[in-house]
Amino acid sequence: MLDDSKPLFVAVAEQIEDGILDGTYAEEDPVPSTNELAAFLRINPATAGKGFNLLVDAGVLIKRRGIGMFVAPGAREALRQRRRSAFQDQFIAPLLREAAQLGITAEDLADMITKEVAR
Amino acid sequence: MTAIVTQGLSKHYPEVRALDGVSIELEEHRIHGLLGRNGAGKTTLMQLLTGQVFATAGSMQVLGASPVENADVLSQTCFIQESQRYPDTFRPIDVLRIAAGAYPNWEQALADQLVDDFRLPVKRTIKKLSRGQLSAIGIVIGLASRAPLTFFDEPYLGLDAVARRMFYDYLLADFSQHPRTIVLSTHHIDEVANLLEHVVILDQGRVLLDADTDELQHAAIGVSGRAADVDAFLAGREVLERTALGSLASATVTAHDGDERAARDAGLDVSPVSLQALFVHLTTASAAGAASPTAPATDVATN
Structure with missing residues (x-):
């Protein structure tokens, strides 16, 4: 399910990216939480968190404190x-x-x- | 905060140095893997950290204090031992009742759910339980205790693949909701690799590797191609393993920045090295190095 030729957190980020590209996550829509994704992929929540942070740093996701993460407009x-x-x-x-x-x-x-x- | 700090921690028995100068730091609220071959010292380390045996030398801090005869620390610590023995006349329900009283953070609802899912016959006497059912008791206690520091030492002997997967799912779910420090010792490295944030590999009582799993994904690479190209690439690099078939060769090397690209540019195929493969290579190379310190851990081309 995840590309194992890359560091796990990069593969996690790419999977979310794929979801944005194919329209699974529309712009301004919420993406799954770190814990939800970690449980789904059976990976450490910290690793999933690092993947999300990559996308936040790249401006692909926006963090809304206390609510969750959303796909950035134009992502x-x-x-x-x-x-x-x-x-x-x-x-x-x-x-x-x-x-x-x-x-x-x-x-x-x-x-x-x-x-x-x-x- | 760091949950565990050891410095030069050693446990010597008359015949063997079970643990020999171990210095590690385990951060809190992480899942740590403690890996090693049989007899590497994993269980000894956990016994020391939980005050069950006394150190020959060195120092340790567990949750900020020495664990030795320290009720404050030990009440915050849960140690699920491989092959834990219980009184024969006990039933699982008796063991769980005692555990419920012993651990301040005990979560009975979770324990009940685990008992159901692992199909643990709580009213059968312990001596009539299978190996897997005994392991299930440990898993229920280890998870439901919600201890700030939990050690699982090979927690699933006799459990089938379905039950092991259930353990991983529960561990992840409960860890996410109630972050705490987990130390997981196991031989099923491939199964747990993605669950671990940090890994310590012990070998013959010493620390062979201590790193975050993220870093380990770059720690080594596999290269393969024409033997002459492979060998040219291996020159000056630390080779963990090399095999050859006719004029083809493949090898695992310790990798540094740019090595992957260099290998591709040299016309080689590059593949990732899993944690389990890295573990096998490191412990094998270490054994070969110990046997003859001057010999390289590589074989000779057989073409």
């Missing part, structure tokens, strides 16, 4: 921008590495992508 677009700039490193570079290993040219790749989109 979805900001996350999209950030993920887009990481897309090349995370997805395109490994794709090209594997393609080079198999002797697939950039043109072949472009063809494959066009075909896949059309399916």
